[in-house]
Amino acid sequence: MLINIHRHFPQPPYPPVPEGILEIESRYYGQTGAAAAAYCSVGLHPWYLKDINWLAATQWLQEQIAQPATLLIGEAGLDKVCDTPWAEQLRAFELCAKLAEIAQKPLVIHCVRAYSELLTCKNLWRPTQPWIIHGFNKHPQTAKMLLEAGCLLSFGAAILQNNSHAAEALATCPADCFFLETDDNFQYTIDNIYARAAQIRHCTLEEIVLQVESNFLLLREK
Numbered sequence: 001m002l003i004n005i006h007r008h009f010p011q012p013p014y015p016p017v018p019e020g021i022l023e024i025e026s027r028y029y030g031q032t033g034a035a036a037a038a039y040c041s042v043g044l045h046p047w048y049l050k051d052i053n054w055l056a057a058t059q060w061l062q063e064q065i066a067q068p069a070t071l072l073i074g075e076a077g078l079d080k081v082c083d084t085p086w087a088e089q090l091r092a093f094e095l096c097a098k099l100a101e102i103a104q105k106p107l108v109i110h111c112v113r114a115y116s117e118l119l120t121c122k123n124l125w126r127p128t129q130p131w132i133i134h135g136f137n138k139h140p141q142t143a144k145m146l147l148e149a150g151c152l153l154s155f156g157a158a159i160l161q162n163n164s165h166a167a168e169a170l171a172t173c174p175a176d177c178f179f180l181e182t183d184d185n186f187q188y189t190i191d192n193i194y195a196r197a198a199q200i201r202h203c204t205l206e207e208i209v210l211q212v213e214s215n216f217l218l219l220r221e222k
């Protein structure tokens with residue numbers, strides 16, 4: 001089975017989810033419309049914290065997290081490029097990370113130019129749940145730093161570009177530390193990402209499928 005660990009959906013009507021693919025739809029507080037996929041991750045996205053009602057957001061998160069269809073928490077995280085005040089970003093991120101610990105569900109992380117701050121949080125909060133850095137497309141040295149800190153990486157459409165940092169990082173990522181995703185890219189399917197990942201890692205498509213499946217099962221045991 002193919003696993004798309006992090007995706008968004010375009011405006012309805014949604015394309016049908018193909019058979020044999022487990023898709024995890026990322027939903028954020030304030031998002032309108034119903035979920036399209038059978039499984040979700042829920043979080044407070046750093047882009048969408050303007051005028052947030054913290055009490056309502058916390059209640060919404062707790063309700064959503066309690067749903068069996070919610071497999072992961074997030075996306076949540078830190079973004080140096082968006083204009084949300086840093087203190088609000090940190091507050092939202094910490095809330096999601098704490099709720100992930102309480103619910104014992106892994107956290108999907110959105111991180112833009114804030115990797116050292118992210119690791120400072122990890123050192124400080126010492127989470128037991130896995131932290132998955134989604135849409136990774138940074139230098140393999142940054143990948144190494146994150147992996148050494150115990151983070152997992154998820155790779156998306158960036159690996160389709162030759163010589164991208166993402167492709168380089170995926171080539172050397174330990175087999176049990178990565179996932180694949182399409183995020184908000186609707187031009188490519190998760191099949192495209194899997195096929196390219198197999199090429200980059202010099203293995204068969206089946207090996208990649210089994211590896212990501214096993215990584216996913218492991219995730220749920222933590």
Ligand SMILES: [Zn+2]
Binds near residue numbers: 006007026075183184
């Ligand atoms: Zn996303």
